[in-house]
Amino acid sequence: MDAPIVADTEEGDERMMEVADAHPDIEQHLVEKTRKKMIRHAIEKLPEKQRAAVLLHKYQELDYAEISKILKCSESALKSLLFRAYETLRVELAPLVAHSVKH
Amino acid sequence: MSCEKMETRILAYMDGRLKENERAEAEKHLAGCAACRLRVNEFRAVNDLLDELPAIEPSGAFNARVHALVAAEPQKRSSWLTWLAPSPRIAFVASMLLLATVWVGTQAPPPPIATQDLPVVESTDYDVISSFAPLSDLSQAPDDDADDSDAPQQPQQM
Numbered sequence: 244m245d246a247p248i249v250a251d252t253e254e255g256d257e258r259m260m261e262v263a264d265a266h267p268d269i270e271q272h273l274v275e276k277t278r279k280k281m282i283r284h285a286i287e288k289l290p291e292k293q294r295a296a297v298l299l300h301k302y303q304e305l306d307y308a309e310i311s312k313i314l315k316c317s318e319s320a321l322k323s324l325l326f327r328a329y330e331t332l333r334v335e336l337a338p339l340v341a342h343s344v345k346h
Numbered sequence: 347m348s349c350e351k352m353e354t355r356i357l358a359y360m361d362g363r364l365k366e367n368e369r370a371e372a373e374k375h376l377a378g379c380a381a382c383r384l385r386v387n388e389f390r391a392v393n394d395l396l397d398e399l400p401a402i403e404p405s406g407a408f409n410a411r412v413h414a415l416v417a418a419e420p421q422k423r424s425s426w427l428t429w430l431a432p433s434p435r436i437a438f439v440a441s442m443l444l445l446a447t448v449w450v451g452t453q454a455p456p457p458p459i460a461t462q463d464l465p466v467v468e469s470t471d472y473d474v475i476s477s478f479a480p481l482s483d484l485s486q487a488p489d490d491d492a493d494d495s496d497a498p499q500q501p502q503q504m
Contacts, residue, residue: 336395
């Protein structure tokens with residue numbers, strides 16, 4: 244008589260633990276998703292040339308000479324282009340930036 | 347260094363692409379300028395945020411435009427290159443032909459060696475001819491013209 248009852252309570256505990264674990268995962272997943280959406284959106288909102296400069300610099304890892312050749316501008320123009328892009332991103336992503344600067 | 351100058355160098359500073367003296371200047375400025383220091387920290391945070399999108403897919407249109415720009419850039423150079431070698435296969439065949447020509451060229455020498463030996467043969471031939479049997483023997487075996495050395499012996503065996 245005792246054995247089945249113990250098994251039942253164990254099963255019940257497992258189910259409860261599963262439900263309790265799932266919540267933070269979903270929340271974290273949603274936070275991550277929102278975060279990435281914000282970053283993506285901020286990049287997409289940049290003026291085209293600034294966006295191109297950021298993508299080539301950050302994700303293609305090209306050097307300044309190569310990027311300025313592709314974008315047909317001088318290296319100093321590229322540097323100010325990147326600076327303005329980062330300034331815009333800094334403002335657009337202010338909540339996320341403030342959060343990570345504090346930590 | 348002024349804050350304006352720092353602005354133009356801030357990304358190169360973050361990338362570690364400043365020259366040694368420029369980096370020293372930037373660090374000196376940052377040590378005394380809280381505003382620029384904050385900006386560097388915030389730009390680093392932006393950089394980290396951009397890192398969160400490792401698999402960022404630039405839109406197809408953007409990709410196409412960049413590829414078009416890149417493709418347009420070295421066209422002058424590639425045009426004569428493509429004329430020179432229209433396809434790797436043709437280039438390969440051409441180089442194989444060249445190799446074959448060189449190989450044949452290096453294989454050619456053996457014939458000259460043979461002709462160098464010839465004078466020796468000629469001199470022995472001369473000896474053979476000089477020790478030839480008299481005309482009377484030849485008339486007995488007119489069919490054995492080709493076999494010079496056997497010619498004098500055959501009549502004796504007969």
